[in-house]
Amino acid sequence: MEAVKPEENWLCGKCNVTLETKKTVFSYLGRSFTHDVDVCPKCGAVLIPRELAEGRMAEVEEQLEDK
Amino acid sequence: MERLNLSRLQADEISAHAAACVSGAPPPCARECPFGLDVRSFISKAEKGRWQAAYKTYRDAVVFPEIVSRLCPAPCSGACARTDAGGAIDLGGLERAVVSLTRDKRRDGYAIPQKSGTAAVVGAGPSGLSAALSLALKRYDVTVFERESSWGGSLRSHAEFGAFDAEFSQSFASLGAEFQFGREISSLAELSGFGAIYLATGSGGEAFGLLAGLDLESLATSDPRVFLGGGLTGAELMDAIAHGRAAARSLESFFQIGKAPPAARAPVCSWTPDTSEIEAAPRVAPADPSGAFTDIEARAEAARCLKCDCDVCLQGCEMLRRFHKLPMKIASEVFTDIHANPPYSSHTLTREAYSCSDCGHCKRRCPESIDVGELLRLSRRARVESGAAPPALHDYWLREMRFSSDGAAFYSACNEKGSCEYVFFPGCQLGAYDPRHVSLSLAALRKNYDAGVFLGCCGAPAYWAGDDAALEENSALIRRAWSELGEPVFVLACMTCEKLFSDLFPEIECVSLYEMLAAMDCEQAACNLNCAPTARPTADLPRNGNLECDTRLHNALPEADPAVREAYMESTRASPVRAPGRSLYFQSAAIFDPCSAAEDERVRESVRALASRSGVALSELSESGKCCGYGGNIRLANPSLYEEIGSNRAAASELPYIVYCANCRAVFAARDKQCAHILDIAFGLAPAEIPDIDTRRRNSLEVKRLISQEFSSGSAVFPKAEPWEDISLIIAPDVAERVDRKLISLSDIREALYLARESGAYFEASDGTRQCSMARPALVYWVRYRLSPGGTYEVLDAYYHRMKFEGA
Numbered sequence: 073m074e075a076v077k078p079e080e081n082w083l084c085g086k087c088n089v090t091l092e093t094k095k096t097v098f099s100y101l102g103r104s105f106t107h108d109v110d111v112c113p114k115c116g117a118v119l120i121p122r123e124l125a126e127g128r129m130a131e132v133e134e135q136l137e138d139k
Numbered sequence: 140m141e142r143l144n145l146s147r148l149q150a151d152e153i154s155a156h157a158a159a160c161v162s163g164a165p166p167p168c169a170r171e172c173p174f175g176l177d178v179r180s181f182i183s184k185a186e187k188g189r190w191q192a193a194y195k196t197y198r199d200a201v202v203f204p205e206i207v208s209r210l211c212p213a214p215c216s217g218a219c220a221r222t223d224a225g226g227a228i229d230l231g232g233l234e235r236a237v238v239s240l241t242r243d244k245r246r247d248g249y250a251i252p253q254k255s256g257t258a259a260v261v262g263a264g265p266s267g268l269s270a271a272l273s274l275a276l277k278r279y280d281v282t283v284f285e286r287e288s289s290w291g292g293s294l295r296s297h298a299e300f301g302a303f304d305a306e307f308s309q310s311f312a313s314l315g316a317e318f319q320f321g322r323e324i325s326s327l328a329e330l331s332g333f334g335a336i337y338l339a340t341g342s343g344g345e346a347f348g349l350l351a352g353l354d355l356e357s358l359a360t361s362d363p364r365v366f367l368g369g370g371l372t373g374a375e376l377m378d379a380i381a382h383g384r385a386a387a388r389s390l391e392s393f394f395q396i397g398k399a400p401p402a403a404r405a406p407v408c409s410w411t412p413d414t415s416e417i418e419a420a421p422r423v424a425p426a427d428p429s430g431a432f433t434d435i436e437a438r439a440e441a442a443r444c445l446k447c448d449c450d451v452c453l454q455g456c457e458m459l460r461r462f463h464k465l466p467m468k469i470a471s472e473v474f475t476d477i478h479a480n481p482p483y484s485s486h487t488l489t490r491e492a493y494s495c496s497d498c499g500h501c502k503r504r505c506p507e508s509i510d511v512g513e514l515l516r517l518s519r520r521a522r523v524e525s526g527a528a529p530p531a532l533h534d535y536w537l538r539e540m541r542f543s544s545d546g547a548a549f550y551s552a553c554n555e556k557g558s559c560e561y562v563f564f565p566g567c568q569l570g571a572y573d574p575r576h577v578s579l580s581l582a583a584l585r586k587n588y589d590a591g592v593f594l595g596c597c598g599a600p601a602y603w604a605g606d607d608a609a610l611e612e613n614s615a616l617i618r619r620a621w622s623e624l625g626e627p628v629f630v631l632a633c634m635t636c637e638k639l640f641s642d643l644f645p646e647i648e649c650v651s652l653y654e655m656l657a658a659m660d661c662e663q664a665a666c667n668l669n670c671a672p673t674a675r676p677t678a679d680l681p682r683n684g685n686l687e688c689d690t691r692l693h694n695a696l697p698e699a700d701p702a703v704r705e706a707y708m709e710s711t712r713a714s715p716v717r718a719p720g721r722s723l724y725f726q727s728a729a730i731f732d733p734c735s736a737a738e739d740e741r742v743r744e745s746v747r748a749l750a751s752r753s754g755v756a757l758s759e760l761s762e763s764g765k766c767c768g769y770g771g772n773i774r775l776a777n778p779s780l781y782e783e784i785g786s787n788r789a790a791a792s793e794l795p796y797i798v799y800c801a802n803c804r805a806v807f808a809a810r811d812k813q814c815a816h817i818l819d820i821a822f823g824l825a826p827a828e829i830p831d832i833d834t835r836r837r838n839s840l841e842v843k844r845l846i847s848q849e850f851s852s853g854s855a856v857f858p859k860a861e862p863w864e865d866i867s868l869i870i871a872p873d874v875a876e877r878v879d880r881k882l883i884s885l886s887d888i889r890e891a892l893y894l895a896r897e898s899g900a901y902f903e904a905s906d907g908t909r910q911c912s913m914a915r916p917a918l919v920y921w922v923r924y925r926l927s928p929g930g931t932y933e934v935l936d937a938y939y940h941r942m943k944f945e946g947a
Contacts, residue, residue, distance in 0.1 A: 081904065081905050082902045082903065082904050082910075083902065083903050083904075084902060085895075085899055085900065085901040085902060085903050085909070086898075086899045086900055086901075091902065096944050096945075097944065097945040098942045098943065098944050098945070099942065099943050099945055100941060100942040100943065101527075101529060104945070109944075117900060117902070118944045119902050119910060120912070120919070120921060120940060120944070122921070122923070122936060122938045125921065125938050125939065125940040126938055126940075129940045129941075129942055130940065132942070133531075133940065133941045133942060134490075137489050137490070137529045137532075138486075138487075138489050138490050139485045139486060139489075
């Protein structure tokens with residue numbers, strides 16, 4: 073999956089620190105893979121923008137469901 | 140419902156669902172052909188001008204193309220589906236054209252090793268030569284004994300024998316068959332040195348006493364090594380040649396396994412294509428006085444062929460057309476899918492299995508009643524059982540089912556004694572889309588019958604998801620209620636409920652609400668509510684004549700609660716009750732029958748009777764019984780197919796629709812198709828707006844509240860208030876619509892916002908926009924929002940994904 077660059081400068085509400093792009097592990101239907109997304113460097117909370125959720129993620133979800 | 144150990148289902152158990160499929164079976168013409176010529180293949184090649192390829196197909200079937208093309212009486216013509224649409228295909232003419240237009244008739248020179256069997260053929264007529272040639276081509280050692288001095292048998296006296304003689308010579312050239320002319324066999328003992336014998340001594344010829352025990356299919360006789368056929372059995376010329384080829388197969392089988400081959404398992408197929416809408420195309424008349432086709436004429440005549448093959452299931456279903464698979468292919472994939480063993484093998488059928496509306500249209504069209512939906516539901520069930528089902532595809536509807544069977548569920552006999560003769564079961568959607576439909580129907584029933592009520596769900600979401608455990612849990616609730624209420628007749632308002640009840644609860648007697656309402660015969664639908672039929676309307680619905688009745692609609696309203704009554708009066712004042720005998724909305728309309736009513740003629744008639752009373756001029760759709768798209772809950776599994784089906788159904792007529800399924804109405808309303816529920820028509824109501832998800836839930840609870848207040852003194856249990864229900868939202872109409880289309884409820888959004896507020900887990904952009912998430916078993920929800928003054932949340936967006944993230 074291609075990384076989607078954040079349009080805004082997001083802060084983690086809990087830790088009050090700016091998010092950083094990091095490789096994150098995703099899993100679906102028993103398969104795992106990594107992708108660069110914005111993550112809070114302190115608590116590890118992950119932000120998924122709509123473009124990613126309904127774009128590439130949805131494509132991969134569909135591909136995995138079809139396997 | 141039948142219990143299956145799905146993971147142990149074997150291939151033949153699954154393929155049995157589709158075994159009767161006639162797709163690919165011989166078309167009517169080929170069934171008449173003595174040689175069983177593959178007419179579709181032959182004619183497709185001829186149509187393209189591939190003469191040599193067509194010739195090979197033809198020769199492989201008929202053995203002697205020159206003879207057969209000139210002398211076959213073409214029984215195929217009598218069975219041709221083109222007969223009434225321009226005249227039967229001139230297959231005989233095409234066969235002659237193929238023979239004459241093929242320049243190179245040499246056989247391909249395959250290096251086949253010599254076989255060990257030795258065959259004696261007695262008689263060098265057409266049948267004997269056909270057997271000898273077929274065996275020689277397979278490299279068996281063949282000797283032909285003929286008492287005359289040359290070959291040809293009955294053909295020798297034919298005017299065109301010269302051409303036939305040439306074909307024999309060319310056919311046997313370079314093959315090792317030995318001919319002993321002038322040699323009459325008087326005893327089979329003379330042939331004791333041969334492994335097997337074919338007797339083809341012609342009409343009236345010597346059969347050595349073996350005719351009595353002849354098996355006409357394998358041509359085997361009582362002597363295991365002797366086979367017999369041709370004119371000797373009374374066969375005409377074409378059958379005699381076909382016998383020769385069949386005998387060669389039997390001899391080969393005898394050489395290999397010591398007996399004739401087992402009977403062919405050719406499907407017994409009586410299917411004929413529907414040619415009622417075939418455009419006529421006149422037969423091509425050859426310009427040549429001899430009647431022979433030219434190259435161009437032959438191709439044009441071949442192009443007229445319909446190449447009859449059954450694919451009616453495919454033609455009638457958007458889903459099957461999209462995946463372009465016939466039942467046997469699907470059965471085979473259902474099997475491989477059930478036995479998939481990741482990562483070594485994988486599921487290949489997921490999208491298709493979850494794209495089927497299970498509407499039964501394929502079964503109704505299929506000449507063999509094959510139900511592809513049943514096959515694919517088997518696949519869904521097996522996936523749930525093995526844990527391979529993508530949970531997100533049916534999660535929404537399963538949650539809705541739990542809500543309907545739990546929080547919104549309620550049943551009461553509506554009387555002191557606690558049991559009732561009838562119980563009205565509106566289904567989970569009727570009241571959700573319009574509470575008036577439930578209240579007014581119940582009131583109408585109670586005016587005339589000892590009727591209770593049961594608010595709940597039939598289990599369709601679990602049935603469609605393939606979730607047998609959830610279905611059984613729901614079914615147990617229904618059985619318990621039925622028992623507690625004194626085993627009443629269920630009055631069903633939803634045809635999907637009817638379908639499931641007949642499948643799941645054969646012990647429960649059911650009747651359609653629409654039959655009950657139609658039986659309350661009166662000039663005004665509203666007056667139905669006071670008209671009392673004289674008998675129990677289950678087996679034979681009685682009509683109670685032309686009752687004079689001027690009862691007003693409000694007489695049907697619940698009488699116990701003035702507030703409720705006033706609320707309904709208010710709603711009906713807002714949309715005036717139609718004048719007697721006139722439709723308020725439509726001058727003319729088409730009835731859109733839900734797919735689940737396709738096999739229930741009585742319901743269809745009842746709905747038409749109810750609609751006709753309103754004065755609407757009714758039209759029939761050219762094809763009914765197809766799903767609106769809602770069935771099977773395919774919406775999330777295949778959104779584009781869901782849209783395609785809904786649009787196609789909406790476009791099936793320019794007239795407004797009258798429906799009797801709440802889901803059909805929602806599907807059409809979403810496409811701006813003018814549409815009313817039959818209960819709107821029957822009760823003279825203005826169709827309500829299609830409510831969003833949250834309103835539907837509220838409506839369900841409201842129906843429960845109103846009915847339970849009236850009949851159980853408010854003792855019904857309601858879901859406890861959730862802490863997020865007080866969260867105040869602002870949401871723009873376009874955002875609300877988009878979110879609702881994605882089946883995200885405002886309740887889901889409130890819950891996510893509540894969790895973010897309580898935990899502080901959210902993200903914030905420099906402009907104050909916030910974003911939070913909520914992970915649920917099947918989905919991860921995201922909400923993008925802004926905090927407004929006063930603690931109100933302005934929802935900017937909501938979406939979800941199915942993947943889970945497991946940390947950086």
